[in-house]
Amino acid sequence: MSQTISESRIRNLKESLELSKISFRSEVRLSVLSSFKIGGICPLIVEPENTEQVLEVISIFKKSELPWKILGGGSNLLISDHPDNFVTLRLSGTFKKFDSFEEGRFRIGAATNTTPTFRQISQAGFRGVEFLSTIPGWTGGAVIQNAGCYGGELFDLIQTVEFLRNDEVLIKKPNEIEHGYRFTEFLNRKDSIILGIEILLEKGNLEEIEESLKDKRERRNSSQPENKKSAGSVFKNPKILKEDGKEIKAWELIDRAGLRGAFKGGAQISPEHCNFIVNVGAATASDVNYLVELVLDKVFQQSGILLKREIEYFGDIP
Numbered sequence: 343m344s345q346t347i348s349e350s351r352i353r354n355l356k357e358s359l360e361l362s363k364i365s366f367r368s369e370v371r372l373s374v375l376s377s378f379k380i381g382g383i384c385p386l387i388v389e390p391e392n393t394e395q396v397l398e399v400i401s402i403f404k405k406s407e408l409p410w411k412i413l414g415g416g417s418n419l420l421i422s423d424h425p426d427n428f429v430t431l432r433l434s435g436t437f438k439k440f441d442s443f444e445e446g447r448f449r450i451g452a453a454t455n456t457t458p459t460f461r462q463i464s465q466a467g468f469r470g471v472e473f474l475s476t477i478p479g480w481t482g483g484a485v486i487q488n489a490g491c492y493g494g495e496l497f498d499l500i501q502t503v504e505f506l507r508n509d510e511v512l513i514k515k516p517n518e519i520e521h522g523y524r525f526t527e528f529l530n531r532k533d534s535i536i537l538g539i540e541i542l543l544e545k546g547n548l549e550e551i552e553e554s555l556k557d558k559r560e561r562r563n564s565s566q567p568e569n570k571k572s573a574g575s576v577f578k579n580p581k582i583l584k585e586d587g588k589e590i591k592a593w594e595l596i597d598r599a600g601l602r603g604a605f606k607g608g609a610q611i612s613p614e615h616c617n618f619i620v621n622v623g624a625a626t627a628s629d630v631n632y633l634v635e636l637v638l639d640k641v642f643q644q645s646g647i648l649l650k651r652e653i654e655y656f657g658d659i660p
């Protein structure tokens with residue numbers, strides 16, 4: 343584990359940010375920015391408002407040799423109980439907007455909230471993004487892991503992704519970016535900042551779109567623990583076929599391993615959907631991690647299948 347960042351380094355960083363007129367917040371409890379409602383105090387959150395400011399922030403981070411991480415909507419993360427050995431970058435300002443240029447072409451900022459954004463686009467009569475209106479988080483985070491559900495995934499819709507890599511703003515088409523099921527090259531490289539995407543949509547029948555929005559909302563409400571603090575599915579489905587030719591789901595393996603409802607501290611494997619771990623009390627990141635390890639171990643013992651985590655860890659989790 344790396345060391346807590348010293349107060350003097352944070353002070354110097356704040357001075358540089360103030361000089362460049364870049365917003366920041368000190369001593370932020372990250373649990374408030376996490377759908378799990380787990381996470382300790384981070385010394386600094388830096389909130390650049392446009393691409394120029396992002397470039398400036400990265401240059402300041404480099405000069406000060408400070409470790410940093412980028413946070414979106416915090417809905418696919420288990421955040422450390424002690425996130426004090428890095429600073430956090432969180433896009434703001436222009437990244438929170440989306441614009442429509444010509445009929446059906448949208449530019450969507452990386453810090454837009456996916457649910458209201460894609461609901462609004464759907465309700466304006468454009469079809470094909472209804473599934474995204476049920477996924478929590480921000481668009482940048484959705485790009486990172488090619489978020490999807492109900493047979494659709496974000497990369498099916500993307501025309502271009504705009505991102506920052508090696509101090510350069512790049513615009514690439516999906517076929518130039520490695521991606522797959524809940525995976526993109528961004529996940530592995532960890533060297534890119536997603537700034538926004540462009541999508542191109544067709545007009546549809548508004549009644550059918552409304553029906554599809556309702557159907558997806560109902561499917562979600564009926565299959566997932568409602569209003570619970572979680573980060574969604576903890577494990578990826580292993581993409582292995584059963585004897586009946588259907589795909590085996592991660593939740594089935596966890597259930598078969600006898601772990602439905604298992605507890606550790608304030609964390610529980612959801613009795614309603616056992617691929618969810620829920621924070622039912624004052625769960626810590628360590629509590630959740632204990633259950634993650636338990637699932638990996640027991641499922642492997644029971645089925646010989648090694649599940650892979652879908653949620654990511656943000657900071658050190660013992």
Ligand SMILES: Cc1cc2nc3c(=O)[nH]c(=O)nc-3n(C[C@H](O)[C@H](O)[C@H](O)COP(=O)(O)OP(=O)(O)OC[C@H]3O[C@@H](n4cnc5c(N)ncnc54)[C@H](O)[C@@H]3O)c2cc1C
Pocket residue numbers: 377411412413414415416417418419433452476477478479480481482483484485486487488489490491534535536537566572573574575654
């Ligand atoms: C109840 C619930 C249901 C869910 N259902 C689904 C589902 O059906 N399908 C699905 O795919 N997911 C689902 N999720 C998971 C989550 O909502 C998605 O993965 C979401 O797209 C994550 O976005 P985020 O902004 O919250 O990312 P975060 O959790 O903030 O971050 C995720 C990763 O992306 C990185 N990141 C974030 N923004 C940027 C950026 N601008 N540039 C570079 N890196 C960035 C972070 O560093 C981190 O590595 C669910 C979550 C919950 C809580």
